[in-house]
Amino acid sequence: xxxxxxxxxxxxxxxxxxxxxxxxxxxxxxxxxxxxxxxxxxxxxxxxxxxxxxxxxxxxxxxxxxxxxxxxxxxxxxxxxxxxxxxxxxxxxxxxxxxxxxxxxxxxxxxxxxxxxxxxxxxxxxxxxxxxxxxxxxxxxxxxxxxxxxxxxxxxxxxxxxxxxxxxxxxxxxxxxxxxxxxxxxxxxxxxxxxxxxxxxxxxxxxxxxxxxxxxxxxxxxxxxxxxxxxxxxxxxxxxxxxxxxxxxxxxxxxxxxxxxxxxxxxxxxxxxxxxxxxxxxxxxxxxxxxxxxxxxxxxxxxxxxxxxxxxxxxxxxxxxxxxxxxxxxxxxxxxxxxxxxxxxxxxxxxxxxxxxxxxxxxxxxxxxxxxxxxxxxxxxxxxxxxxxxxxxxxxxxxxxxxxxxxxxxxxxxxxxxxxxxxxxxxxxxxxxxxxxxxxxxxxxxxxxxxxxxxxxxxxxxxxxxxxxxxxxxxxxxxxxxxxxxxxxxxxxxxxxxxxxxxxxxxxxxxxxxxxxxxxxxxxxxxxxxxxxxxxxxxxxxxxxxxxxxxxxxxxxxxxxxxxxx
DNA sequence: GCCGTTTTCGGCCCGACTGTTTTCAGTCG
Numbered sequence: 218x219x220x221x222x223x224x225x226x227x228x229x230x231x232x233x234x235x236x237x238x239x240x241x242x243x244x245x246x247x248x249x250x251x252x253x254x255x256x257x258x259x260x261x262x263x264x265x266x267x268x269x270x271x272x273x274x275x276x277x278x279x280x281x282x283x284x285x286x287x288x289x290x291x292x293x294x295x296x297x298x299x300x301x302x303x304x305x306x307x308x309x310x311x312x313x314x315x316x317x318x319x320x321x322x323x324x325x326x327x328x329x330x331x332x333x334x335x336x337x338x339x340x341x342x343x344x345x346x347x348x349x350x351x352x353x354x355x356x357x358x359x360x361x362x363x364x365x366x367x368x369x370x371x372x373x374x375x376x377x378x379x380x381x382x383x384x385x386x387x388x389x390x391x392x393x394x395x396x397x398x399x400x401x402x403x404x405x406x407x408x409x410x411x412x413x414x415x416x417x418x419x420x421x422x423x424x425x426x427x428x429x430x431x432x433x434x435x436x437x438x439x440x441x442x443x444x445x446x447x448x449x450x451x452x453x454x455x456x457x458x459x460x461x462x463x464x465x466x467x468x469x470x471x472x473x474x475x476x477x478x479x480x481x482x483x484x485x486x487x488x489x490x491x492x493x494x495x496x497x498x499x500x501x502x503x504x505x506x507x508x509x510x511x512x513x514x515x516x517x518x519x520x521x522x523x524x525x526x527x528x529x530x531x532x533x534x535x536x537x538x539x540x541x542x543x544x545x546x547x548x549x550x551x552x553x554x555x556x557x558x559x560x561x562x563x564x565x566x567x568x569x570x571x572x573x574x575x576x577x578x579x580x581x582x583x584x585x586x587x588x589x590x591x592x593x594x595x596x597x598x599x600x601x602x603x604x605x606x607x608x609x610x611x612x613x614x615x616x617x618x619x620x621x622x623x624x625x626x627x628x629x630x631x632x633x634x635x636x637x638x639x640x641x642x643x644x645x646x647x648x649x650x651x652x653x654x655x656x657x658x659x660x661x662x663x664x665x666x667x668x669x670x671x672x673x674x675x676x677x678x679x680x681x682x683x684x685x686x687x688x689x690x691x692x693x694x695x696x697x698x699x700x701x702x703x704x705x706x707x708x709x710x711x712x713x714x715x716x717x718x719x720x721x722x723x724x725x726x727x728x729x730x731x732x733x734x735x736x737x738x739x740x741x742x743x744x745x746x747x748x749x750x751x752x753x754x755x756x757x758x759x760x761x762x763x764x765x766x767x768x769x770x771x772x773x774x775x776x777x778x779x780x781x782x783x
Numbered sequence: 784g785c786c787g788t789t790t791t792c793g794g795c796c797c798g799a800c801t802g803t804t805t806t807c808a809g810t811c812g
Contacts, residue, residue, distance in 0.1 A: 478812095480796095493798065
């Protein structure tokens with residue numbers, strides 16, 4: 218699927234156009250890029266069917282460029298622009314306070330093309346002399362270069378969420394109301410910073426508590442309405458105090474996404490209203506603002522769960538009153554992938570059972586590695602049988618949780634599993650996944666995974682694309698074909714809930730739901746501490762619009778046994 | 784460059800903040 222690839226090029230064209238001072242076109246390109254990037258249909262399929270224009274925001278001209286790229290591997294106009302403006306915009310625009318206009322001025326007047334040039338010019342005191350720039354701007358640039366170099370891109374949701382919830386815990390006793398906002402409230406897989414909103418009678422007292430927390434490394438800004446801190450580890454947290462009558466609209470506004478908000482504001486305009494962070498206004502009269510639900514209601518639409526607010530079609534559905542009822546966090550009743558000391562996990566089966574009970578799970582699947590993955594302690598048939606006996610004993614001891622005996626087998630290069638059927642036939646649930654030979658072409662890799670899907674004993678394909686966020690690209694598979702095959706063969710696809718996997722991701726989950734594939738949530742826990750990540754899996758499910766019936770972790774133990782053929 | 788329940792031409796989201804200015808452009812979220 219080349220959607221991300223094409224989107225990236227369109228974003229680059231947008232950046233370059235903006236540098237050139239072209240109006241409105243950058244917005245058009247970005248809009249098209251955004252839609253392509255979150256489109257669950259393969260852009261190459263649309264191209265073959267001559268339906269590229271069915272993507273919102275893609276008209277004659279952008280269609281032509283996509284066509285050119287898919288046919289020749291390049292876009293002439295982009296190549297020309299790159300030659301004309303040889304600037305590393307991507308890294309330069311990461312500098313806080315540096316936008317296209319300033320990048321353009323720096324290039325034209327000082328020849329700044331990249332971070333190194335920028336730093337040199339700043340340190341030599343050349344920037345302050347430019348019209349529109351000054352000493353302060355130059356000083357900020359120097360500081361922000363350091364930060365941009367040090368900062369590792371974005372933070373994983375799973376890690377940031379823990380810090381964010383701890384911050385809220387510290388403050389919530391002192392405020393009237395408090396909520397996460399921003400991408401972390403939408404449970405995006407990575408987040409830039411944490412946004413928190415609160416109502417407070419004595420703002421500066423709250424700000425004192427906030428800025429003097431133990432985990433604060435640096436106070437970036439401190440005022441009565443907004444303070445920002447950087448925690449140890451680099452995560453930035455912003456706390457805003459808002460008025461009670463604006464809390465809902467501020468929450469809506471700061472939750473985003475930006476694209477979602479833009480659409481909402483257009484709807485407001487059509488109705489003759491104005492929507493901003495202070496409320497929804499008819500003339501100067503505030504007709505909604507205190508609660509978020511009412512803001513949506515007054516715009517004539519259903520309230521939209523934060524996880525869905527990405528402008529991927531949710532607004533149209535909410536206007537029609539046809540939003541799908543997505544799975545709720547408390548409907549997920551168990552965890553279907555985890556490891557123990559029987560392979561590469563750190564805890565015993567009983568430890569995992571105890572912790573799962575504490576989390577309120579009704580069932581878990583112990584899915585230790587089997588077969589050739591010796592580095593992960595892959596068990597042989599004899600050990601699997603022994604493990605089964607231990608699980609049987611624990612089932613007798615605990616009657617409030619059911620323990621499925623599972624295994625995780627490897628899908629070898631040829632699509633066969635690395636263990637015999639005799640090992641698999643007696644366990645309750647068989648996960649299969651790719652752990653080796655990640656670099657295969659799409660055709661071979663797709664065939665490999667589909668062969669595993671068709672295997673007699675495979676119930677679930679675990680971490681289907683094998684990506685590691687910010688570390689390893691997904692394997693090259695034709696995800697639509699894989700999902701269709703899963704549907705045809707009644708095989709479940711996993712949403713791996715481990716913080717750096719989240720695989721399937723939100724977009725592929727949405728596609729799976731559309732195709733009708735059942736999904737399972739597994740934490741892939743290797744210690745008892747990892748078990749709490751199951752909520753991240755639910756978050757991905759919600760971002761992919763999965764309903765309760767799409768997620769097998771909402772089933773009863775009896776229903777699961779039936780599904781696994783036991 | 785795209786788009787249309789005001790439009791096939793003329794619009795394209797909104798407000799705050801910063802740093803530079805002396806009334807505002809640029810950037811950010």
